[in-house]
Amino acid sequence: MINISAIDIIILILFIVGIIWWALRNGKSSDSTSYFLAGRNMTWPVVGLSLFAASVSSSTLMGHSGEGFISGIAVFNYNWISVLVMVFFSLFFLPFYIKSGIFTMPEFLEKRFDKRSRYYFSFITIFGNVFLDAAATLYTGALIIKLIFPEVELFYIILIMAAIAGSYTIVGGLSSAINADIIQATILIIGSAILFFFALHEIGGWEELYTRFDQGVWLKLTRPLDDPTVPWLGMWVGIPILGFYFWANNQVMVQRVLSAKSVDHGRKGVLFVGFLYLFTIFIFILPGLAARGIDLFGVDNLPQEIIDGSTLKSEYGINTDQVYPRLIVKLLPVGLIGLILAAMISALTSTLSATLSSVSTLFTMDFYSMIDKKADSKKLVKVGRITSIVVLIIAILWAPFIQKFDSLVSYYQEVASYLAPPIVGTFFLGLFWKRSNAAGALWGLISGIVVAALLMIVKYAMNVSVPYHFLLIAPLIMVLSVTVNVLVSLLTPRPDQEKVLKNTWTLKIWKEETKALKGVVWYKNHRFLSLLLVMACFFMYFIFA
Secondary structure (H helix, E strand, C coil): CCCCCHHHHHHHHHHHHHHHHHHHHCCCCCCHHHHHHHHHCECHHHHHHHHHHHHCHHHHHHHHHHHHHHHCHHHHHHHHHHHHHHHHHHHHHHHHHHHCCCCCHHHHHHHHCCHHHHHHHHHHHHHHHHHHHHHHHHHHHHHHHHHHCCCCCHHHHHHHHHHHHHHHHHHHHHHHHHHHHHHHHHHHHHHHHHHHHHHHHHHCCHHHHHHHHCCCCCCCCCCCCCCCCCCHHHHHHCHHHHHHHHHHHCHHHHHHHHCECCHHHHHHHHHHHHHHHCCHHHHHHHHHHHHCCCCCCCCCCCCCCCCCHHHHHHHCCCCHHHHHHHHHHHHCCCCHHHHHHHHHHHHHHHHHHHHHHHHHHHHHHHHHHHHCCCCCHHHHHHHHHHHHHHHHHHHHHHHHHHHHCCCHHHHHHHHHHHHHHHHHHHHHHHHHCCCCCHHHHHHHHHHHHHHHHHHHHHHHHCCCCCCCCHHHHHHHHHHHHHHHHHHHHHHCCCCCHHHHHHHCCCHHHHHHHHHHCCCCCHHHCHHHHHHHHHHHHHHHHHHHC
């Protein structure tokens, strides 16, 4: 058992209670727009912080520090390339989403194609949100509590985590979740930065960290083609697909963008979270690498070469998902431990909160509102709350199975690499190719998911080894899906021209925006800010290339 002082436990409890109180106090649920999209009046700092808090849970916080322990900084490739994806998303896709007044991402597919694509994507998104986002968040939160109270069963801890997030999200909707996110993100960033400096001090400073890991690929982003974490080709052709799915197609993330009061606030909110993501190499990943040089798990003479997560778990008894919380309790003083543990738990629940809001919005607006077309706003809110409860129950039951995977990142990224490609391909063709029609979109989606399902069955149900990295499989699935979309579209009638004109990008749109930006000071010009962010991304890459 890891000893936690009574002071830290009190701080932990008070913080969680305070977050729940603050979120409920600022919740809005008087109508469907308030409950599902927080009234569409959020400013860019709020949007950015909320996006950060909602994204750091399962894939960025414990998962990234664990991958840092396993293989060094390679996992940062997911982050800096995703920042480039955010810039692209903010420039081209985001204006269409906000201006169309949609509640859900599948709703955009209906506006561009037809209801079949909307229902299909909505179902896939709900599936992904429940089994990828909600369940993984419950599992990570439970791991933290398990370190403090090891005698408590994991399942009961998961129940507690579900109750924390559900207590304010189900009642107050997206506005409650976003208001909680602001506090969670701020404290998480500050707390993680403090932990980074403590970890750096413990290992002997930056020079000592560099000296210990300057051999091999520990501190390099560009990896060999056979690298198990991020092969260099997968970095360029696989990660952009996953990044676009996560930031531009995932209802959990985009719903927060849709809450922005304007296109400009939405864009700047996305650019803000992109800026924050550049620092994740320091506050999430490098502490994990530093932990490799600290006696964190009581394992003597751990080899310096890269060892995969399953081998670390089976031969050395090291669960890399515990790296981040163990660093907290080992390095930080009394009082600060409780505060950062509290921030971690509440930040982890923010992803669960975002998922609950996402799924309730998807089911209510994409399915129930079509069945009961006379339902008023109050009834839609009631259905949304019931949906959130059902999602919680399913996620609670599935969460314990996640521990069978090597690490949280491998769990999330690999499953997403099979589900994301056909969706990303459909959105790209829908926005940039006027000839893509409803039939092409539907069959492109179906073909992609069939191949993805077969791969998952072969690998996980039949235990057959797949010789290619999932980052190299993802673009192949996307090429197949896009090819089917193009062929079917060309062999079937042209799409409705009214839908095409309203929902496809043209050079005219770019020129009109250029005129509107004339005279706008540089620090308020989203294009100039986007350029700065892109330059910062490549600067970070070349430092660690």
